Amino acid sequence: MKCVICGKEFSASAHARRKPKYCSAACKQKAYELRKKIGAKPDVKRARKKVTVPVSSGVDAELDKDTFERMRDGALIDTLRFNRDVLQQALGNPDTPASALAAISKQLIDVCKQIEDLEADDGDMLPASEELNDDAILTDLI
Structure with missing residues (x-):
């Protein structure tokens, strides 16, 4: 396998759950810093359950x-x-x-x-309990 950062050949551990991308912790850290610097996200696409x-x-x-x-x-x-x-x-x-x-x-x-x-x-503006009453307007008070 080749490291995606430095291109160095390395062998995968038998105990690893995922296929490794990096040859060392330093390359893994460098990849993290590059992603953070450019604002990129990893290319992992997860299927919706x-x-x-x-x-x-x-x-x-x-x-x-x-x-x-x-x-x-x-x-x-x-x-x-x-x-x-x-x-x-x-x-x-x-x-x-x-x-x-x-x-x-x-x-x-x-x-x-x-x-x-x-x-x-939804068409009603007021609930049935709050019916609108037309009260007389006293114009002489205005």
Whole structure:
């Protein structure tokens, strides 16, 4: 193997977990200083982990870490929309058992109603408890 800094040939240790890039600690430190000086990041690309969420025996919804975090920290409407999509996928899947279709349909209708209610509420400027009253304006006080 060749060191990426000095080009010197070296042999890898049998106990190393990763393939070494540098022949010595000095070359490793020099590489660190060069990266820090130019602001570069190592060329290590990590694959995003996918989490499979079993919705039913026939439907799996795949989430990556970012999607899961947005769903967890996001608004209720986002979570409901995600649930709606998963339920629609389960309803359209031919592997979904016929005995589960009624329950899935009921859940889908409930989720759609909740989404509709939330979207309808967004148009109101004031909550129902704080209705606007038109009081008479006394112009002689102005």
